[in-house]
Amino acid sequence: MKVFDKLTIVHFLQYFIFGLYFKNKYLLVLIIGILWEIFEYLISNNNFTYNLLKKYWIIEEKYWNEKNICNKIIDIISNLLGYYFANKIKLK
Numbered sequence: 001m002k003v004f005d006k007l008t009i010v011h012f013l014q015y016f017i018f019g020l021y022f023k024n025k026y027l028l029v030l031i032i033g034i035l036w037e038i039f040e041y042l043i044s045n046n047n048f049t050y051n052l053l054k055k056y057w058i059i060e061e062k063y064w065n066e067k068n069i070c071n072k073i074i075d076i077i078s079n080l081l082g083y084y085f086a087n088k089i090k091l092k
Contacts, residue, residue, distance in 0.1 A: 003070045007063045011075045012082035019086025026083070033079040037072045040064060 015029060022028075043049040044065045054061060066072060 003068065003074050005063055005071070007059070008071075008074055008078050012078040015079040015082035016086040019083035020089060020091060023087055026080070029079060029083045030076070033076040037075060040066075041072075 011033075015033075018029065043053065050065075053064060057064065
């Protein structure tokens with residue numbers, strides 16, 4: 001059971017970029033992260049979208065078809081960490 005994976009870094013970087021431009025939106029970031037994980041769960045547990053993803057998606061199934069709740073929580077935490085660190089950077 002792997003809690004951290006390559007996409008954990010992607011989550012961090014995506015929200016880091018978001019945090020550079022949209023400051024102090026922590027609640028929004030948390031809600032988006034939770035909604036994304038719900039969306040990911042729904043599409044990977046629907047036969048039609050599962051088959052499409054399996055056939056066409058370039059990312060390996062082990063990353064998007066996570067059954068481990070800990071990984072989903074870690075993804076949300078990495079979102080928040082990426083956002084937090086970027087939020088501390090002041091762009092001119």
